[in-house]
Structures are given as C-alpha cells and as structure tokens.
Amino acid sequence: MTAERDDDRIDYDFRRLEAKWLPVWDELQPFDTSDDADERPRKYVLDMFPYPSGDLHMGHAEQYALGDAVARFWRHRGFNVLHPIGWDSFGLPAENAAIKRGGDPATWTYENIAQQRESMRRYAASFDWSRVIHTSDPEYYKWNQWLFLEMYKKGLAYRKESLVNWDPVDQTVLANEQVLADGTSERSGALVVKKKLTQWFLRITDYADRLLEDLDKLEGRWPHKVLTMQRNWIGRSYGADVDFVIEGRDEPVTVYTTRPDTLFGATFMVVAPDSDLAAELVSTASAETQARFADYLAQVQKTSAIDRQNADREKTGFFLERYGVNPMNGERLPIWTSDYVLADYGHGAIMAVPAHDQRDLDFARAFDLPVRVVIDVTQAEEPPVDADGRPLAFDEVDPAATGEATAGDGVLINSGPLDGKPKAEAIAAAIELLGERGTGRAAKNYRLRDWLISRQRYWGTPIPVMYDEDGAEVLVPEADLPVRLPDGEGLDLKPKGSSPLGAATEWKTTTTPDGRPAVRDTDTMDTFVDSSWYFLRFLSPNDSTQAFDPAAAKRWAPVDQYIGGIEHAILHLLYARFITKVLHDLGHLEFDEPFDALMNQGMVVLDGAKMSKSKGNFVKLGDELDQYGVDAVRTTMLFASPPEEDVDWADVSVAGSGKFLARAWRVAQDVAAPVGVDFADGDVELRRAVARFFDEVPKLCEGFKLNVVVAKLMELTNVTRKAIDSGVGPADPAVREAAEAIAMVLDLFAPYTAEDMWQALGHEATVAHAVWPTPDAALLVEETVTAIVQINGKVRDRLEVPPSIADDELEALALEADGTKRAVGDKQIVKVITKAPKFVNIVVKG
C-alpha cells in the first residue's frame, strides 16, 4: 500500500466492520427458514448444541466456525439451509454453581445462555434465531416426559433393583456410558462405586442388534473411529448358553460361553460373588465358608472399578462346596466363586476351561485346579512357532506348563464326538449336540447394558411417575404434562444421596388419576435424554401439541450434516440413534437413523496439551476476538489444519489471517470496473483462474478441506493483486469477477469482511445469499499445458504443449528436448510411455 492511499482511504478495520454489519444482519435475519413454500432443495446442518457453562470458549469457536462454514457453503450452492441453535440447559454444573453461590440453577443457566447467545451473534454464526430451544424450558422437557410415557407403555422404560454406578462426588447414579475406562466419572472425575438401588432404565439392549448393524449404513459418512467405538461399546459376541445341572438344586444354572467347543475341557465353574446365585449356593455350605463368603462379598463391593478391571491382579476366590454337572460328559465340576466373573454379564456364572482361557488358567494355577487340553493348536492351519519360525511341539504349548492358555485355532482332542474337528466346526457341532440333548442353544451377548436414566439431582426433567400407597407405579396422564420442577429457590440442593426433590413435600405429594394419595418420583432424568431427540424439536420449536411436527420432520429430517466433538462418540450419539429408532418404531418417524453424516472437529489445544484454566495454558476467546476480530479468529481456526485435526493455538498466526483478510478487502476497494460489467471482456488468464477456483472450491468444501479452500482464496487474492498492480489494471472486468469470487467464498470464513467487500463492489447485502456461479467450461480448458519429461522416472525437462496434442507428437517433442538429450546421452532408449498431454517417461539402459 502506498502512502497516498493511506491519506485518502479508510483502511481495513475489523472493529468498524463488526459494528457496521451486525445491526444490518439483525434487521435482515438472513438465515430464517420459516417459509415452508421455499422451493430450493433443503439441507439440515446441525451443530451439537452447547451446554451453557459460562461464556463461549475456544472449543466452541472451532466448532461453530466449522458448522457455520458448512451451513454457509450449502446456501451458496442454492440450498435452503436449516441451521438452528439451542441450549442443552439442564445439568449438574448449574446446580453445583447454585449450591456454591446460592440462588437458583435456573437463574445461573439463563444468564449464561444470554451471554452465549450474544457471543454467537457477534461470532456471526448463521443461525435461524427463530427456532431457539432450551431443554430446561417446561415446553421442552414436557416432551421428554411424553417420550418416557410412550416408552413405558411399550415396555421400554422399566424400574429394577440392580448394582449401579454411584458417583460419590456428584452424589448421583450414572449410566455405564458415563463411567470412563479407568472407573472414574466422566463428569466429576470421582472414582465410581457400585451401589444396589432401584432405578429407571431404558431398554437400549433390545435395540443392540439394530444399533450395531445399522452402523454399516453410516460407513463412509460417519468417521470410521466413531463407528469402531460404537461397535466396541455394543460388544456383541456369539456363543452358546449351556445348562449345567447343579447337585441339590432343582433348576439348572445356565452359563454363557463363546467357546462351546471346549466344553470337554471344563474343569470347574465360577459364579460372581455379588450375584444372587452365589448367595443361594453358599447357603448350604459350612458355617466357615459362609462367613468367608460374607467377608469376600464385602471386600468385592468395596473394590473400585479401577482395581477390579486390572487383569494383572492376583486371582482370589474359594470353593462354594457345591457341584455342577457337565452336560456334555456328565463330569462333576466344583463350583467356585471369584470376582473375575461379573454378575451383570451373561448369567453371572461361567464354565471354566483353563487350558484355553487365560483368566481361567490363572485361576486354576492359583488354586491348583486341573487343566485339560482339548484343542491341539499345533495342528492349526497356522501353528504357533518360536522366534526362529520353527513350529512348536505339542508339549511346548501345554498351558499347564507354560502358563499360557491356547485360545487360538486348532483341532479338537479329548472331546468325544468333537475329536478331529477344527475349532469353527467344533463350535457348530457342540451347539448342535447341546440342542439335541436340550441342554443348550446358540446365544449372543452384549457388552451394552440398559440405559440407567434416574438421577438423584434437581436440575433435570422430573420422571412422570407417581407411587400409590402400595408403592405401585402410576403414570402421570399425558394431559397433566408437564410435571414442572418446583422452584429451586429455597430448596436444599446439596447432594446428600437422595434427590433434592424429596424435600419438596408439597410438590411431591399428589394424587393418582383416580383420586388416591400418591407421591411423585423424586429423581430427574439423565440430561442425555434431553439431547437424544432435540434435533427434532428444532423442526417445530413452538408446537404445543406435539414433540415435533411429522410433516416438518418429513421436510427436513434426518440431519444431513451433524457437527460436533468426538467426546460424544458413544454417549450422545448412541442414545440419539436409539431414541430415533424407538420413535420410528412408535410410528412417529419414517427414518431410523438421526444423522446422515457426521463430522467431528478436533480440539483447540495449546502447546500440545488440552487447555485448562488450572494449568494456566488457557487462551480466552474473548481476548482473541477483541485483539484480532471475529473474522480472523474464524479464518485461523479453519485454515490451521483439516477440521478433524486438533489446532494448536501456539502454532497458528491469527495476525497472519488478519493480514490476509485486509489484503482481500483492499482488492475489493481497488476494483474500478463498474458493477454489472460483462466479464467476458475481461483478461482471459485471470478469468481462467476464477473459473478454476469455482471448479475446485465446491469439491473441497464437500470434502471438508476448508484449510485448502482458504489457501485457494489466498492464491486468488494474490493473483488479483498482481493483476491490479502490475497486470491488466484495476478497471479490467476480470478483476471485478475475481474480487466478487473472493467475497462470495470468503463469506464461509469471514462474513464481516466478505459483506463489506460485497458492498464495496456495489451489491446489496447480503453476500450470504449470493449463489456461486458455475464456471464456464471453456475457461477450464487450458491453452497450453506443461508436459513433464521424465527419464527413468526423474523429471528432466518440461514442454509447453497444446492440450490436444497427440501421444506420438508429444513423444517426438520429448525425444528432442534439451533435458532429454542431456540425460540420455549415449544410453539406449528401451521404452517410452506417453500420456498426452501431461507427461512422457523415457526408460533408458546403460
């Protein structure tokens, strides 16, 4: 920029642009989607809605920059884009804040929402502000209650007593999905303990097969990682249920095994100490054993998940003085108890085959129980070998000697009718044999457990159930919904192991529909219930007669593009898939997967580590916005890397993005060709660059390569600058064409800058509505292309040739090229591969 220009022009100033355009957009409401008659094709682009814990932070800035670029992209492609926003506003932080500072969770929540909403407005997120929802509004959570009643009536919501996860810090139960692999709560970080309680569950396990199998439909459209995580989480396994007659017990005990082929190798049985079965079996044992059992059970219940999951732990347990009978060979098997068997998986009891299961082997070796090999792994198709590749002999892989169970493939031995069969065949044969005898059958099992939704906290959806004087469950009639939360002010919200609602005596006391006295359920629902269907509420956010309008659902749903963090890979996404299938089965929806495509954006980190206020490596979004402006922050977020990768704020230059935006903006200021000029009269080279740009950019956007789109914008800005300063000059129509192209695409990243450029170029707001042109095919064909000439695969020369050149012409030119002559010398040409017009490879010898 020259000195004169400084004198007579206003320079790029993001503060001025933000102040100038926000009120205009407020007035225009450019992203309103209320016109049902709009005939453009539709897209539903949804960003995972935020939890209102304080103001927006850098993570939000990344997520909403990405979601907004995607939404804006489809609008520029001529789509009617639904891009709504709301708040996931029930939950513990509000309640904990209220306890800490006094006051009401509602006040804290709605103040934060107001702040976040204002920040999103400033951030220029292209939301349809007419569809805002808050899950903590009675108008919203009424439909959680409706959903619960619907599910109850179908037997999908039920109450049972079981061992559940208890968070001693938040003083509430948690779903399995909310407990991390290390046994801590994903929310509070506390070590979760097991507690026996009666709680409400949703029968997600009924949907396990569909939740698993329908993941195949999402292949290629959801991140592979998320699909894998969900498959792991559901954890389906195939095997058999086998009935073992128990001496002194009428009913046989069923065990689940994935290896019915190894039944002849079973040498004992094990039951989970915390199962009802263990308590029953031990009741006939000696007084000494019973006492020992009581101690052991107490010990086990104290053991944290973190310890219990440690497979290296010493095996513990003891003999229950009972015997089962192997249905395959009639053998008597001692029954032991040990905490390596889990009460809530399979049937809480196993048959132990120490030779072929490492856990059983560890136990057998610890307590001197017999080990019987029934699979000869040395006869497998790929038998085990030592370090030098020599096949191992049978006695070298003997589990009893090596301590290593042989779980792999092999051929059955010591197994009567199964002898000689390979593993897979033997499994099928064993199941058939069991079937014939009526002592077993094929079965499958899941890691997935039913979804525990009761929470002993205040700030959530009341469960619409009451209990009469006999304690029987009575549903709140649909007409009486919502069951509103009592005012939180004045209620003691401190966690004390039972719901604060229990203290709301007046609220709690009610009557059944037929007039009998009753008390309400005082627990509230897991907030993941709220978020499992919120994407449907956006379609008819103010409908007071139904959860969502089926006609609107038909019009917009399912979500075409969902965008959010990987932290919800299992929790929210699994629940939303489940509830969608339930709503489908109840006849409310035509589709049964909620999110057609999913994109997980990466995190914003600092110096390679997750940002954390307590560790001091923290960047405040507000500071960045104040210093560099919204556009520069948004552009930086998306230019830094492909959106699914993490962005390290230490590696980026927000100032650099700002420099680029100023450069682009100045190009628009310098355009001298009048608005409406015929671009066909413009400089052909620059026009070709614009055509290529509009050819490439949509493909890049669809592939989420937004960082490359920013790079293309920078390239086009650079060549346009050159055309103005040292080329065809500012009055050339192609310069205008290029500047308009930059404005229209820059809108994805920097809406303020793009809007101001658009205006400077003589157009009316808003650039967000400008549909990108289809490039002229003639301009995409180059006049000349650079053909590369390789000798033995190494580039030795380049030739400018017409794109229509024939193979033999190009080959002739290549053989005469200087670089060819130099590199070939007196060597012999063996072969020439020519792919006109791009390249020639000459293979030489000698």
Add this chain to the structure above:
RNA sequence: GCCGGUGUGGCGGAAUGGCAGACGCGGCGCACUCAAAAUGCGCUGUCCGCGAGGGCGUGCGGGUUCGAGUCCCGCCACCGGCACCA
C-alpha cells in the same frame, strides 16, 4: 491382548499412481521511511557445486509398476477406543 487411526521442511499443512513440500507461519534479504510500524517485493527441504547442474529426500525394510507420499506385505513409533465381558 483385541480393534482403529496417524507418521511429509524449523512449524501448521498441500499433493485423482505422474513436477513432493501448494498456501501460510517463522526466518533471511530488499523497497518505502530520518527511524520504526504498517505495506509491498524476493529467497527459504537438504547435501555437493562459483555456476550450469547434480545427489539425497514423505517413520523403517521389502514388493508391484515405466513411475509410489499415494497400492501390497512385514516392522517401528505415537495417539485413540475396548479389555478379567467368559
């Protein structure tokens, strides 16, 4: 242990089996300036060479191919998920 992903300059990252390192950051140099900032221009993988030019180079080792960052096989490292789930 099982499953999945990722490895490219000083850094972030580009690259339908066909010019590796686009674009940017950082660095160096230059112009403008009394000076600085801002702005603009140029150079910037590495080694050899004054240069022309050449050697090497996408985690490691093989393979397919006229040609491999890209495809195949085997490793290594890091990241993530699952894991006493029978």
